[in-house]
Amino acid sequence: MTESDLQTHATEIHEQFSDQLDVSVEEIQDRLETLVNEYKVPTSEARRSVVNTYLDEAGMERDDLGGGGGNDRVDVSDIDSPEEWVDLTAKVVELWEPNSDAVAQVGLLGDETGTVKFTKWSKSDLSSLEEGEVYDLRNVVTDEYQGRFSVKLNRTTTIEHLDEEIDVGEDAVEIEGALVDIQSDSGLIKRCPEDDCTRVLQNGRCNEHGEVEGEFDLRIKAVIDDGNDVHEAILDRELTEELTEITLDEAQEMAMDALDTSVVADEMHKQILGRYYRITGPTYGRYVLADEVTRVDGPADPDAVLIKARSI
Ligand SMILES: [Zn+2]
Numbered sequence: 001m002t003e004s005d006l007q008t009h010a011t012e013i014h015e016q017f018s019d020q021l022d023v024s025v026e027e028i029q030d031r032l033e034t035l036v037n038e039y040k041v042p043t044s045e046a047r048r049s050v051v052n053t054y055l056d057e058a059g060m061e062r063d064d065l066g067g068g069g070g071n072d073r074v075d076v077s078d079i080d081s082p083e084e085w086v087d088l089t090a091k092v093v094e095l096w097e098p099n100s101d102a103v104a105q106v107g108l109l110g111d112e113t114g115t116v117k118f119t120k121w122s123k124s125d126l127s128s129l130e131e132g133e134v135y136d137l138r139n140v141v142t143d144e145y146q147g148r149f150s151v152k153l154n155r156t157t158t159i160e161h162l163d164e165e166i167d168v169g170e171d172a173v174e175i176e177g178a179l180v181d182i183q184s185d186s187g188l189i190k191r192c193p194e195d196d197c198t199r200v201l202q203n204g205r206c207n208e209h210g211e212v213e214g215e216f217d218l219r220i221k222a223v224i225d226d227g228n229d230v231h232e233a234i235l236d237r238e239l240t241e242e243l244t245e246i247t248l249d250e251a252q253e254m255a256m257d258a259l260d261t262s263v264v265a266d267e268m269h270k271q272i273l274g275r276y277y278r279i280t281g282p283t284y285g286r287y288v289l290a291d292e293v294t295r296v297d298g299p300a301d302p303d304a305v306l307i308k309a310r311s312i
Contacts, residue, residue: 009032017058072084081142081149116150126159175288178276186219189261
């Protein structure tokens with residue numbers, strides 16, 4: 001290990017703490033040299049140890065550490081690995097209720113390429129983000145939990161409000177699991193025929209337009225259990241016909257024969273309940289709006305899945 005290598009490490013560490021601590025590059029280099037040369041500690045180990053010492057001195061967590069400037073400026077959809085220090089411009093799409101005192105704000109950031117969850121720590125002392133506003137965010141760190149990425153705003157993050165508008169892109173999600181339930185107002189439904197309305201009628205009435213002559217349509221509001229969580233997905237007429245092999249015409253005939261539209265949903269239950277599907281599509285509120293549905297292999301015994309799902 002040459003002295004200049006240690007000097008490089010010392011300079012980088014110095015940059016990370018320059019705002020918080022009054023410490024010189026030479027002092028940091030001395031510490032590194034002692035560990036590496038006298039105690040024969042590997043350089044990476046020495047660096048971690050020295051950084052920990054200064055974290056303690058500054059009362060900071062490792063999460064608070066900046067990358068020392070020169071971050072990549074990324075699009076939301078580029079975020080695909082944890083512990084990267086990045087800059088991004090994004091709109092606050094939603095704010096959620098924090099479920100811990102350690103979190104000041106939590107919600108969804110978005111840009112043209114998609115959305116990503118963000119967490120802003122309470123002790124970061126940063127200004128408040130407002131829903132619908134666009135910000136330039138520098139020095140945020142990426143994180144990953146169960147394959148989903150997020151960004152953390154910490155003490156070293158800078159926030160600049162921008163007077164801009166961003167059209168947040170849809171980002172498709174993928175869920176895979178057992179179809180454990182079909183919600184009411186699935187099957188053969190009637191929609192309001194008024195221009196641009198298409199609301200589903202309840203007892204022949206549209207919430208907006210009152211009593212109208214509805215138009216028949218098919219859809220499924222499916223509950224999918226992926227083993228950890230349940231998700232709700234909405235399948236349009238095309239996907240419903242494909243999955244159940246019941247066309248809109250056939251559904252109307254079935255309903256007419258029975259003088260009851262609910263026979264259609266009953267028949268659909270028999271076709272798809274307990275089967276496994278992979279569903280992709282953008283999210284809207286709590287629903288996944290299915291663009292694509294593929295049948296996948298699940299466990300051999302579908303009844304076991306249903307029993308498990310009901311006992312959650
Ligand atoms: Zn209407």
